[in-house]
Amino acid sequence: MNKNSHDNSQKNGLPPLFAEAAVSETFRPKELLEKWLERFPNADEREQVQAIGAALELQTLSKPMEDGGGDDAFGLPNDLRLELLAKLGARRALSVLKTFSPRKMTRIESDFQTLLEDRAASVDSQNREALTSILNANRWALAVGIHSPYSEEELLQDLKKLDFLQNLGGADLNRFVGRASELGRLHKLFNGLADHRITARIEGPGGIGKSLLVCRFIADLLIPEPLNEHIVPNAVFHIDFDRVAFHQARLITILHEFLLQSGFWHANQDSDEFNDLLESARRATNGVASGSDKLLSESRGLERYITRGLVALFNTNPRPPRIVVFVDSYEQVLGFDDTAAGACSRAIDLLEEAGAVVMIIYASRTFFGETFSPVEPHIKLVGLTAPEADTYLRTRVELLGLKVSSSVLSEVRQSVGNTPLALRLAASLIEHDPSDRMVREWGHVAEQSPELIQAALYDRLLRRVRNEQLKKVAIPGLLLRRITPDIIEQVLASACGLDLTVTTPAQLIAAAKKEGQLFDEKNNDPGALWHRQDVRLTMLNNLDRSIDSATFRAVNEQAVAYYVRQQGRLARVEELYHRLRLNQDTQILESRWVDGAETELRRVRNEFSAQAQAFLRIRAGSAHRASITAFSNTVASVDLAYTDNDLKEFRISANKQLQAEEDIPGLIARLDDIGMNLNGALGDIYAQGLFLAGRHRDLLNGARRLLHKRAASTAEVRCEIFMVAAQLLEGRHEWQESRQFWTSARSASKKSHDELSQLRCTIAILRISRKLRLGGGDRMATVKVALDLLAKNLSSVYERAVLSREICAELLGLKRGFHFVHRPQDSVERLMAQLVTRGDLFPSAVEHRYRLARINELLNIPLDSSIRNLRNLVSKLSNEKPASPALIEAIRDEIDWNLAKSIDISESQNPYHRI
Known part of the structure; x- marks a missing residue:
């Protein structure tokens, strides 16, 4: 500070040191005094006394604070600071600020200087620190007489939005990763919001990230695009049924909450009209909560009045207000309180009636028993890639x-x-x-330490379970797929420490029926409850590691003993399930096997050991199929007078026989007997029969004729025929004609609106085009089609290991430049993770030692490396970015080997048998 500055401080009526304190966010009076004495070493005694008095006075007037480094400091009360700044003026304030070291200035001080110099300060509306800084600097600038370009009202609204997001998503919002496909679906829905509501459902077990996904979506919405600011919602409301206050919510409760949250989205909270609305809603809500019939009746008359007033708050332009409503933890009221469960939907009815357009998003661990339109989007969340x-x-x-x-x-x-x-x-x-x-x-x-994490995961899951005895069933009980009163008594009671004198098995089942987040009911198994498969997928691996081996074996052995005593096919399948979990000897499994068990057990094969999975693969298709002969004879005996139901039953039986590859010539003969060839309603069955019987010439000649004639069969049947022919030709390396059949199959799948078949054909076309070295714009367009189809059908593809492998083989190696909508390559990475986790990437390596050696060779590891070593390597390679070329080549080899094997090329002639 120079002598003139010192003189000016007196002219502005401020004691020494006060000017520096006024423009400092925090300060230490002692340091201010020391710096003043350094700058004015020639000050007389009177001036020094004044400066010392000013330092003492500042310490008295100020309040203790921390500086940016966490050390003790002082700061002026806001009213006093603004008063001092008004006396100081803009010119003097800038002069004082310029004496500060730029490196030591706080963010507010720097923003204040920027405004004083008439420069634009950068404002990040998603950064609380930046918003708070510019808000305070803005107030300081107004105090010294500077007109700021920033509206305090808008800055406060931005801060309120951040408060809303913080309440909704917490610290995890900034740690969000993945979910590009799901986010893309939600954004597409919101962008299509017009004159009617859009409802979306997000389902998944506890801890999977449902709320976080919606929070990220809302946070994205609140960042306006420069050319599309009207896309930003006017308001977002959050109803969390995890809050006890909402467990018995009524319509007026929901509307009252909307009003309370409206302050996040508009600045008219102090208006008389708004206060009247809020007071009316508050009184009505309290009345309903107290059970007052009179106030409940009055609330029904207030509902439309409140909703119209609420919508009017946001009705500031010609477009109808856009409102997003997020209903969280919906499972808390679903099935327990129908009135509360339906209150949000009724509130949306009133919002629409008042002129708003609404997107409502339900997040729930289950939608058990709930009815929604089939066209309403339903997103089922799985784990991250x-x-x-x-x-x-x-x-x-x-x-x-x-x-x-x-x-x-x-x-x-x-x-x-x-x-x-x-x-x-x-x-x-x-x-x-x-x-x-x-x-x-x-x-x-x-x-x-999996038990620590397991305990926390289950704690989150079980906090929602109301019955304490039922909670005891949850952990060891998850080892079983289904529970009944008898199973609780004979299998679980001892392992779970249940006191059946307190709660009977029947009472436990009744309580469990209400826990849709844990259990499902099946129409074909009345009286039993089944553990939800999504919960088992999430928790079973952790449970297997954390539960002690004695309990694991005891529960499974008691389950086997229980099912041995029961009659019926279901009991045999469950008995086999627990025997496979126990990894019992092959001879025991064979002796207890029942027809068709492999079909059901393959769906949960990832729950078994590698040895049990190999047995299941070998056993698949070995059951007897005698029933098909009797059925086809019955159909033939009625002189072809078969009904649609007859055809349906025949198709089911024939598919089982095809899967088992048993007596295929006999199946073809029976089809001939009832007049079913490639041109008939069972043409696809006939084509697969010809393929498996080795009658390849008959198959190809018939398929070629079908390409060029109007067929009596449906598009679905023609699609299957063309795919069988295409697969045969591809396995024989006749790629040009194979591509023609794959293309025709894709056209037929489009007509039948079968998107999974369309996806399979599209991937096959990419595979053939790669082998033919075709590229360019057509390939890029085909890749885009494949990615779009995959994004829409991801949950269905998860269940199809062969299709998943084929997709990864063609799409995993795409460069990140292939960005279409919201990084759809994430879907491919999720498929890859699923294949690796389930051990489905190289099934031939489990069953054939020479195939294991071949895969090892392609991945550049010793040929005699074990399956375990291979899986560990594959797990690491699958995480590489860009994707490992060696891994992609190995997957392609697996697919080609299976194609060659499928057309009955002996292994000695197989071009992929090189070891």
């Missing part, structure tokens, strides 16, 4: 300033699973102990 999970873990570690290797990340992920909650719990291990030892041993610690 391996790359997404690793990115999440790496980000959490880097926030601590630590580095961790990819191999450690992979170990952690494989130990705890891919759900966001499990990953967050794993990350907390290293956050609580960020030592070098923990960084090195993180994977080992996570693997050795």
